[in-house]
Amino acid sequence: MTNTNRSLSFAHAAALDAADPLAHFREEFVINDPQWIYLDGNSLGRLPKQTLPTLQHAVQHTWGDQLVRGWGEGWYDLPTRLGEKIARMIGAQPGQVICADSTSVNLYKVVTAALAMRPDRAVILTTSDNFPSDIYILQGCAQAAGKQVRVVEPEQLVQAIDSQTALVALSNVAFKSGMLYDAAAVTRHAHDAGAWMCWDLCHSVGVVPVALDDWGADFAVGCTYKYLNGGPGAPAFLYARRDLLPEVLSPIWGWFGEQNPFAFDLEYHPGAGIERFLAGTPPVLSMLAAEAGVEISLRAGIAAIRAKSIAQTGFLWELADALLVPLGFAIPTPRNANRRGSHVSLQHSDAYRINRALIEDEQVLPDFREPDVIRLGLAPLYTTYQEVWEAVQRIRRVTETGAYQKYDTRRSKVT
Numbered sequence: 473m474t475n476t477n478r479s480l481s482f483a484h485a486a487a488l489d490a491a492d493p494l495a496h497f498r499e500e501f502v503i504n505d506p507q508w509i510y511l512d513g514n515s516l517g518r519l520p521k522q523t524l525p526t527l528q529h530a531v532q533h534t535w536g537d538q539l540v541r542g543w544g545e546g547w548y549d550l551p552t553r554l555g556e557k558i559a560r561m562i563g564a565q566p567g568q569v570i571c572a573d574s575t576s577v578n579l580y581k582v583v584t585a586a587l588a589m590r591p592d593r594a595v596i597l598t599t600s601d602n603f604p605s606d607i608y609i610l611q612g613c614a615q616a617a618g619k620q621v622r623v624v625e626p627e628q629l630v631q632a633i634d635s636q637t638a639l640v641a642l643s644n645v646a647f648k649s650g651m652l653y654d655a656a657a658v659t660r661h662a663h664d665a666g667a668w669m670c671w672d673l674c675h676s677v678g679v680v681p682v683a684l685d686d687w688g689a690d691f692a693v694g695c696t697y698k699y700l701n702g703g704p705g706a707p708a709f710l711y712a713r714r715d716l717l718p719e720v721l722s723p724i725w726g727w728f729g730e731q732n733p734f735a736f737d738l739e740y741h742p743g744a745g746i747e748r749f750l751a752g753t754p755p756v757l758s759m760l761a762a763e764a765g766v767e768i769s770l771r772a773g774i775a776a777i778r779a780k781s782i783a784q785t786g787f788l789w790e791l792a793d794a795l796l797v798p799l800g801f802a803i804p805t806p807r808n809a810n811r812r813g814s815h816v817s818l819q820h821s822d823a824y825r826i827n828r829a830l831i832e833d834e835q836v837l838p839d840f841r842e843p844d845v846i847r848l849g850l851a852p853l854y855t856t857y858q859e860v861w862e863a864v865q866r867i868r869r870v871t872e873t874g875a876y877q878k879y880d881t882r883r884s885k886v887t
Protein backbone atom coordinates (compact mmCIF):
# COMPACT_ATOMS: atom_id res chain seq x y z
CA MET A 473 0.00 0.00 0.00
CA THR A 474 1.37 3.43 -0.87
CA ASN A 475 1.56 6.27 1.63
CA THR A 476 -1.28 8.06 -0.09
CA ASN A 477 -3.52 5.05 0.14
CA ARG A 478 -2.72 4.53 3.79
CA SER A 479 -3.57 8.15 4.56
CA LEU A 480 -7.01 7.52 3.03
CA SER A 481 -7.73 4.32 4.97
CA PHE A 482 -10.38 3.75 7.61
CA ALA A 483 -7.62 2.99 10.11
CA HIS A 484 -6.19 6.43 9.47
CA ALA A 485 -9.60 8.04 10.07
CA ALA A 486 -9.91 6.13 13.34
CA ALA A 487 -6.43 7.27 14.39
CA LEU A 488 -7.33 10.90 13.62
CA ASP A 489 -10.44 10.58 15.79
CA ALA A 490 -8.44 9.04 18.62
CA ALA A 491 -5.99 11.96 18.54
CA ASP A 492 -8.65 14.66 18.13
CA PRO A 493 -8.57 17.19 21.01
CA LEU A 494 -12.17 18.28 20.25
CA ALA A 495 -13.62 14.74 20.07
CA HIS A 496 -15.41 15.01 23.43
CA PHE A 497 -17.55 17.93 22.22
CA ARG A 498 -19.61 15.45 20.18
CA GLU A 499 -21.09 14.22 23.47
CA GLU A 500 -22.62 17.64 24.04
CA PHE A 501 -25.02 17.14 21.14
CA VAL A 502 -28.16 15.05 20.73
CA ILE A 503 -27.24 12.20 18.38
CA ASN A 504 -30.00 9.63 18.61
CA ASP A 505 -29.02 7.48 15.66
CA PRO A 506 -25.25 7.39 15.05
CA GLN A 507 -25.81 5.36 11.86
CA TRP A 508 -26.94 8.58 10.24
CA ILE A 509 -24.07 10.73 8.99
CA TYR A 510 -25.12 14.34 9.29
CA LEU A 511 -23.29 16.60 6.85
CA ASP A 512 -25.59 19.59 6.85
CA GLY A 513 -24.41 21.48 9.93
CA ASN A 514 -23.72 24.37 7.56
CA SER A 515 -27.48 24.63 6.99
CA LEU A 516 -28.84 23.70 10.43
CA GLY A 517 -26.51 22.79 13.29
CA ARG A 518 -27.32 19.91 15.64
CA LEU A 519 -29.28 20.28 18.87
CA PRO A 520 -26.99 20.87 21.89
CA LYS A 521 -28.09 18.78 24.90
CA GLN A 522 -27.91 21.90 27.10
CA THR A 523 -30.57 23.61 24.97
CA LEU A 524 -33.28 21.30 26.33
CA PRO A 525 -32.99 22.21 30.06
CA THR A 526 -32.30 25.84 29.14
CA LEU A 527 -35.57 26.12 27.24
CA GLN A 528 -37.45 23.99 29.76
CA HIS A 529 -36.40 26.38 32.54
CA ALA A 530 -37.13 29.50 30.51
CA VAL A 531 -40.62 28.32 29.60
CA GLN A 532 -41.71 26.61 32.78
CA HIS A 533 -40.00 28.70 35.42
CA THR A 534 -39.32 32.14 34.00
CA TRP A 535 -42.29 32.52 31.69
CA GLY A 536 -44.61 30.23 33.64
CA ASP A 537 -43.91 31.59 37.13
CA GLN A 538 -42.24 34.95 36.74
CA LEU A 539 -44.29 36.16 33.81
CA VAL A 540 -43.49 39.73 32.81
CA ARG A 541 -40.81 39.91 35.51
CA GLY A 542 -38.73 37.72 33.19
CA TRP A 543 -37.68 40.89 31.40
CA GLY A 544 -35.78 41.84 34.54
CA GLU A 545 -34.29 38.35 34.84
CA GLY A 546 -32.03 38.41 31.83
CA TRP A 547 -34.44 38.76 28.92
CA TYR A 548 -34.12 42.47 28.29
CA ASP A 549 -30.37 42.57 27.76
CA LEU A 550 -30.24 39.33 25.70
CA PRO A 551 -29.59 41.09 22.34
CA THR A 552 -26.50 42.86 23.70
CA ARG A 553 -25.36 40.08 26.03
CA LEU A 554 -25.45 37.49 23.26
CA GLY A 555 -24.02 40.06 20.83
CA GLU A 556 -20.94 40.40 23.06
CA LYS A 557 -20.46 36.62 23.14
CA ILE A 558 -20.67 36.43 19.35
CA ALA A 559 -18.29 39.42 19.16
CA ARG A 560 -15.56 37.31 20.76
CA MET A 561 -15.82 34.88 17.86
CA ILE A 562 -15.66 37.48 15.10
CA GLY A 563 -12.80 39.64 16.32
CA ALA A 564 -14.91 42.56 17.50
CA GLN A 565 -14.19 44.65 20.58
CA PRO A 566 -17.23 45.20 22.86
CA GLY A 567 -20.02 47.55 21.89
CA GLN A 568 -20.26 46.72 18.18
CA VAL A 569 -22.43 43.57 17.90
CA ILE A 570 -26.07 42.86 18.68
CA CYS A 571 -28.16 39.74 18.22
CA ALA A 572 -31.45 40.47 16.46
CA ASP A 573 -33.81 39.62 13.63
CA SER A 574 -32.73 37.44 10.69
CA THR A 575 -29.61 37.79 8.56
CA SER A 576 -31.74 39.06 5.67
CA VAL A 577 -33.32 41.80 7.79
CA ASN A 578 -29.99 42.78 9.35
CA LEU A 579 -28.45 43.01 5.89
CA TYR A 580 -31.28 45.32 4.86
CA LYS A 581 -30.59 47.50 7.89
CA VAL A 582 -26.84 47.89 7.39
CA VAL A 583 -26.99 48.25 3.61
CA THR A 584 -29.62 50.98 3.82
CA ALA A 585 -27.58 52.69 6.55
CA ALA A 586 -24.39 52.48 4.48
CA LEU A 587 -26.04 53.87 1.32
CA ALA A 588 -27.35 56.84 3.28
CA MET A 589 -23.75 57.64 4.24
CA ARG A 590 -22.51 57.59 0.61
CA PRO A 591 -25.30 59.48 -1.14
CA ASP A 592 -23.03 60.56 -4.00
CA ARG A 593 -22.25 57.01 -5.19
CA ALA A 594 -24.53 54.83 -7.31
CA VAL A 595 -23.38 51.21 -7.08
CA ILE A 596 -23.60 48.29 -4.65
CA LEU A 597 -21.05 45.72 -5.73
CA THR A 598 -21.33 41.99 -5.08
CA THR A 599 -20.31 38.68 -6.65
CA SER A 600 -22.25 35.98 -8.48
CA ASP A 601 -21.33 33.42 -5.80
CA ASN A 602 -23.12 35.40 -3.09
CA PHE A 603 -26.19 33.89 -1.46
CA PRO A 604 -29.20 34.77 -3.64
CA SER A 605 -31.22 36.10 -0.69
CA ASP A 606 -28.41 38.57 -0.03
CA ILE A 607 -28.54 39.71 -3.65
CA TYR A 608 -32.34 40.13 -3.41
CA ILE A 609 -31.91 42.29 -0.32
CA LEU A 610 -29.28 44.38 -2.11
CA GLN A 611 -31.64 44.80 -5.07
CA GLY A 612 -34.45 45.94 -2.79
CA CYS A 613 -32.20 48.42 -0.98
CA ALA A 614 -30.86 49.72 -4.29
CA GLN A 615 -34.34 50.22 -5.70
CA ALA A 616 -35.49 52.11 -2.62
CA ALA A 617 -32.41 54.35 -2.65
CA GLY A 618 -32.27 54.91 -6.42
CA LYS A 619 -29.00 52.96 -6.77
CA GLN A 620 -28.03 49.86 -8.72
CA VAL A 621 -26.55 46.46 -7.90
CA ARG A 622 -23.63 45.26 -9.94
CA VAL A 623 -22.97 41.49 -9.79
CA VAL A 624 -19.52 40.43 -11.01
CA GLU A 625 -17.63 37.15 -11.17
CA PRO A 626 -15.44 36.57 -8.09
CA GLU A 627 -12.24 36.93 -10.17
CA GLN A 628 -13.37 40.35 -11.40
CA LEU A 629 -14.21 41.75 -8.00
CA VAL A 630 -11.09 43.75 -7.26
CA GLN A 631 -10.98 45.52 -10.65
CA ALA A 632 -14.69 46.28 -10.40
CA ILE A 633 -14.35 48.39 -7.24
CA ASP A 634 -14.19 52.02 -8.37
CA SER A 635 -15.15 55.60 -7.57
CA GLN A 636 -18.84 54.82 -8.19
CA THR A 637 -18.90 52.01 -5.61
CA ALA A 638 -20.84 52.97 -2.50
CA LEU A 639 -20.66 49.56 -0.85
CA VAL A 640 -19.06 46.16 -1.41
CA ALA A 641 -21.28 43.43 0.09
CA LEU A 642 -19.97 39.86 0.05
CA SER A 643 -20.21 36.50 1.74
CA ASN A 644 -16.99 35.60 3.54
CA VAL A 645 -17.42 31.94 2.49
CA ALA A 646 -19.37 31.31 -0.72
CA PHE A 647 -22.37 29.11 0.07
CA LYS A 648 -22.08 26.86 -2.97
CA SER A 649 -18.36 26.39 -3.68
CA GLY A 650 -17.11 26.88 -0.13
CA MET A 651 -14.52 29.40 -1.32
CA LEU A 652 -13.16 31.68 1.42
CA TYR A 653 -12.47 35.29 0.45
CA ASP A 654 -9.33 37.09 1.60
CA ALA A 655 -11.42 39.46 3.66
CA ALA A 656 -8.60 41.72 4.84
CA ALA A 657 -7.45 42.31 1.26
CA VAL A 658 -10.94 42.89 -0.17
CA THR A 659 -11.79 45.27 2.66
CA ARG A 660 -8.59 47.23 1.93
CA HIS A 661 -9.49 47.49 -1.76
CA ALA A 662 -12.98 48.73 -0.90
CA HIS A 663 -11.61 51.35 1.47
CA ASP A 664 -8.90 52.47 -0.97
CA ALA A 665 -11.72 53.30 -3.39
CA GLY A 666 -13.73 55.07 -0.68
CA ALA A 667 -16.45 52.39 -0.49
CA TRP A 668 -18.01 50.77 2.57
CA MET A 669 -17.42 47.06 3.20
CA CYS A 670 -20.06 44.66 4.52
CA TRP A 671 -19.39 40.95 5.20
CA ASP A 672 -21.97 38.18 5.52
CA LEU A 673 -20.47 35.68 7.95
CA CYS A 674 -23.19 32.98 7.82
CA HIS A 675 -20.84 30.28 6.55
CA SER A 676 -17.78 31.40 8.50
CA VAL A 677 -18.90 32.31 12.02
CA GLY A 678 -17.98 29.57 14.45
CA VAL A 679 -15.76 27.70 12.03
CA VAL A 680 -13.39 30.17 10.31
CA PRO A 681 -11.43 32.84 12.20
CA VAL A 682 -13.05 36.22 11.57
CA ALA A 683 -11.28 39.47 12.55
CA LEU A 684 -13.69 42.28 11.74
CA ASP A 685 -11.81 44.96 13.72
CA ASP A 686 -8.45 43.98 12.22
CA TRP A 687 -9.87 43.77 8.71
CA GLY A 688 -11.32 47.24 9.21
CA ALA A 689 -14.76 46.06 8.09
CA ASP A 690 -17.56 48.60 8.38
CA PHE A 691 -20.52 46.24 8.71
CA ALA A 692 -21.19 42.54 9.08
CA VAL A 693 -24.16 40.22 9.51
CA GLY A 694 -24.50 36.49 10.11
CA CYS A 695 -26.67 33.75 11.52
CA THR A 696 -26.50 31.53 14.60
CA TYR A 697 -28.30 28.43 13.35
CA LYS A 698 -25.51 26.98 11.19
CA TYR A 699 -22.12 26.29 12.81
CA LEU A 700 -23.23 27.97 16.07
CA ASN A 701 -26.02 25.42 16.61
CA GLY A 702 -28.59 27.98 17.73
CA GLY A 703 -31.64 26.13 16.38
CA PRO A 704 -34.07 26.59 13.48
CA GLY A 705 -34.80 30.25 12.86
CA ALA A 706 -32.44 31.36 15.62
CA PRO A 707 -31.86 35.12 15.55
CA ALA A 708 -28.96 36.59 13.61
CA PHE A 709 -26.33 39.19 14.50
CA LEU A 710 -25.21 42.55 13.20
CA TYR A 711 -21.87 44.37 13.51
CA ALA A 712 -21.24 48.06 12.89
CA ARG A 713 -17.78 49.58 13.39
CA ARG A 714 -17.62 51.63 16.57
CA ASP A 715 -16.53 54.94 15.06
CA LEU A 716 -19.46 54.88 12.62
CA LEU A 717 -22.00 54.53 15.40
CA PRO A 718 -22.59 58.20 16.14
CA GLU A 719 -23.67 58.88 12.53
CA VAL A 720 -25.01 55.58 11.19
CA LEU A 721 -28.78 55.06 11.42
CA SER A 722 -30.94 51.96 11.13
CA PRO A 723 -33.82 52.39 8.68
CA ILE A 724 -36.13 50.69 11.19
CA TRP A 725 -36.76 52.97 14.12
CA GLY A 726 -38.26 50.85 16.88
CA TRP A 727 -38.46 51.22 20.63
CA PHE A 728 -35.70 48.71 21.38
CA GLY A 729 -33.32 50.96 19.44
CA GLU A 730 -34.45 54.07 21.27
CA GLN A 731 -32.29 55.81 23.87
CA ASN A 732 -34.87 55.17 26.54
CA PRO A 733 -37.64 52.81 25.39
CA PHE A 734 -39.59 53.11 28.60
CA ALA A 735 -39.79 56.89 28.48
CA PHE A 736 -42.45 56.39 25.77
CA ASP A 737 -41.43 59.70 24.28
CA LEU A 738 -43.21 60.57 21.03
CA GLU A 739 -39.94 61.53 19.24
CA TYR A 740 -37.33 58.92 18.28
CA HIS A 741 -33.80 59.39 19.64
CA PRO A 742 -31.45 56.60 18.50
CA GLY A 743 -29.58 54.71 21.21
CA ALA A 744 -26.02 55.86 21.74
CA GLY A 745 -24.35 52.62 20.64
CA ILE A 746 -24.93 49.50 18.57
CA GLU A 747 -28.34 49.01 20.25
CA ARG A 748 -29.68 51.61 17.81
CA PHE A 749 -29.85 48.73 15.29
CA LEU A 750 -32.43 46.91 17.43
CA ALA A 751 -36.05 47.32 16.36
CA GLY A 752 -38.66 45.40 18.36
CA THR A 753 -39.04 42.80 21.09
CA PRO A 754 -36.45 40.02 20.77
CA PRO A 755 -37.54 36.37 20.33
CA VAL A 756 -36.46 35.43 23.87
CA LEU A 757 -36.78 31.65 23.64
CA SER A 758 -34.90 31.45 20.35
CA MET A 759 -32.23 33.74 21.71
CA LEU A 760 -31.73 31.60 24.80
CA ALA A 761 -31.36 28.56 22.56
CA ALA A 762 -28.84 30.45 20.43
CA GLU A 763 -26.90 31.37 23.54
CA ALA A 764 -26.61 27.70 24.54
CA GLY A 765 -25.15 26.93 21.11
CA VAL A 766 -22.74 29.87 21.10
CA GLU A 767 -21.38 28.88 24.54
CA ILE A 768 -20.14 25.55 23.18
CA SER A 769 -18.19 27.18 20.35
CA LEU A 770 -16.67 29.68 22.78
CA ARG A 771 -15.47 26.88 25.04
CA ALA A 772 -13.97 24.91 22.16
CA GLY A 773 -12.21 28.00 20.82
CA ILE A 774 -12.15 29.10 17.22
CA ALA A 775 -8.45 28.24 16.68
CA ALA A 776 -8.98 24.59 17.63
CA ILE A 777 -12.21 24.42 15.60
CA ARG A 778 -10.49 25.84 12.53
CA ALA A 779 -7.53 23.46 12.87
CA LYS A 780 -9.91 20.48 12.91
CA SER A 781 -12.00 21.92 10.09
CA ILE A 782 -8.92 22.26 7.89
CA ALA A 783 -7.82 18.71 8.70
CA GLN A 784 -11.30 17.27 8.07
CA THR A 785 -12.04 19.15 4.86
CA GLY A 786 -8.53 18.22 3.66
CA PHE A 787 -9.18 14.55 4.41
CA LEU A 788 -12.52 14.75 2.61
CA TRP A 789 -10.99 16.57 -0.35
CA GLU A 790 -8.31 13.92 -0.83
CA LEU A 791 -10.79 11.05 -0.44
CA ALA A 792 -13.13 12.63 -2.96
CA ASP A 793 -10.28 13.25 -5.36
CA ALA A 794 -9.17 9.62 -5.16
CA LEU A 795 -12.54 7.85 -5.09
CA LEU A 796 -15.21 10.15 -6.54
CA VAL A 797 -13.53 12.18 -9.27
CA PRO A 798 -13.00 8.96 -11.27
CA LEU A 799 -16.81 8.49 -11.12
CA GLY A 800 -17.53 11.83 -12.78
CA PHE A 801 -17.50 14.20 -9.81
CA ALA A 802 -15.72 17.55 -9.87
CA ILE A 803 -14.68 19.41 -6.71
CA PRO A 804 -15.37 23.15 -7.00
CA THR A 805 -14.08 23.76 -3.45
CA PRO A 806 -10.50 25.07 -3.34
CA ARG A 807 -7.85 22.49 -2.48
CA ASN A 808 -5.85 25.20 -0.68
CA ALA A 809 -7.06 25.12 2.93
CA ASN A 810 -6.54 28.88 3.32
CA ARG A 811 -9.07 29.48 0.58
CA ARG A 812 -11.97 27.32 1.80
CA GLY A 813 -14.49 27.25 4.63
CA SER A 814 -15.81 24.10 6.29
CA HIS A 815 -17.81 22.47 3.53
CA VAL A 816 -16.62 20.60 0.48
CA SER A 817 -18.85 20.61 -2.58
CA LEU A 818 -19.15 17.90 -5.18
CA GLN A 819 -20.41 18.63 -8.64
CA HIS A 820 -22.04 15.90 -10.73
CA SER A 821 -24.59 15.97 -13.56
CA ASP A 822 -26.77 13.58 -11.50
CA ALA A 823 -26.16 15.37 -8.20
CA TYR A 824 -29.85 15.77 -7.40
CA ARG A 825 -30.63 12.08 -7.64
CA ILE A 826 -27.41 11.01 -5.93
CA ASN A 827 -28.19 13.34 -3.04
CA ARG A 828 -31.69 11.87 -2.86
CA ALA A 829 -30.34 8.30 -2.80
CA LEU A 830 -27.86 9.21 -0.06
CA ILE A 831 -30.75 10.37 2.12
CA GLU A 832 -33.26 7.63 1.26
CA ASP A 833 -30.96 4.62 1.07
CA GLU A 834 -27.60 5.40 2.67
CA GLN A 835 -28.33 7.33 5.86
CA VAL A 836 -26.19 10.25 4.77
CA LEU A 837 -27.67 13.74 5.10
CA PRO A 838 -25.89 16.35 2.94
CA ASP A 839 -27.73 18.98 0.93
CA PHE A 840 -28.22 19.72 -2.71
CA ARG A 841 -27.83 23.12 -4.37
CA GLU A 842 -29.05 23.84 -7.88
CA PRO A 843 -28.18 22.92 -10.47
CA ASP A 844 -25.65 20.16 -9.76
CA VAL A 845 -23.93 20.55 -6.39
CA ILE A 846 -23.93 18.31 -3.31
CA ARG A 847 -22.60 20.11 -0.26
CA LEU A 848 -20.86 18.16 2.49
CA GLY A 849 -20.72 20.38 5.56
CA LEU A 850 -18.27 19.37 8.26
CA ALA A 851 -18.97 20.68 11.76
CA PRO A 852 -15.82 20.08 13.81
CA LEU A 853 -17.73 20.09 17.11
CA TYR A 854 -19.50 16.84 16.23
CA THR A 855 -18.39 15.47 12.85
CA THR A 856 -15.89 12.59 13.11
CA TYR A 857 -13.18 11.60 10.67
CA GLN A 858 -14.72 8.13 10.52
CA GLU A 859 -18.00 9.69 9.38
CA VAL A 860 -16.14 11.58 6.66
CA TRP A 861 -14.51 8.36 5.49
CA GLU A 862 -17.75 6.37 5.61
CA ALA A 863 -19.75 9.07 3.81
CA VAL A 864 -17.36 8.99 0.86
CA GLN A 865 -17.70 5.18 0.65
CA ARG A 866 -21.50 5.50 0.59
CA ILE A 867 -21.40 8.21 -2.09
CA ARG A 868 -19.14 5.98 -4.12
CA ARG A 869 -21.51 3.04 -3.67
CA VAL A 870 -24.70 4.79 -4.84
CA THR A 871 -22.89 6.31 -7.77
CA GLU A 872 -20.96 3.25 -8.91
CA THR A 873 -23.96 0.92 -8.69
CA GLY A 874 -26.27 3.43 -10.34
CA ALA A 875 -28.70 2.86 -7.45
CA TYR A 876 -29.69 6.54 -7.54
CA GLN A 877 -31.19 6.14 -11.02
CA LYS A 878 -34.48 4.88 -9.63
CA TYR A 879 -35.18 8.40 -8.32
CA ASP A 880 -36.95 11.13 -10.17
CA THR A 881 -35.20 14.33 -11.22
CA ARG A 882 -38.25 16.32 -10.12
CA ARG A 883 -37.32 18.61 -7.21
CA SER A 884 -38.95 18.62 -3.80
CA LYS A 885 -39.80 21.97 -2.20
CA VAL A 886 -36.98 22.18 0.34
CA THR A 887 -33.54 20.91 -0.60
Ligand SMILES: *Cc1c(COP(=O)(O)O)cnc(C)c1O
Nearest residue numbers: 574575576603643647672674675
Ligand atom coordinates in the same frame (compact mmCIF):
# COMPACT_ATOMS: atom_id res chain seq x y z
C1 LIG B 1 -27.83 30.99 5.59
C2 LIG B 1 -27.56 32.28 4.95
C3 LIG B 1 -28.46 33.35 5.04
C4 LIG B 1 -29.77 33.14 5.71
O1 LIG B 1 -30.49 34.30 5.90
P1 LIG B 1 -31.84 34.25 6.74
O2 LIG B 1 -32.30 35.64 6.80
O3 LIG B 1 -31.48 33.65 8.07
O4 LIG B 1 -32.80 33.36 6.04
C5 LIG B 1 -28.11 34.55 4.46
N1 LIG B 1 -26.93 34.71 3.84
C6 LIG B 1 -26.04 33.70 3.72
C7 LIG B 1 -24.74 33.92 3.04
C8 LIG B 1 -26.34 32.45 4.27
O5 LIG B 1 -25.48 31.45 4.15
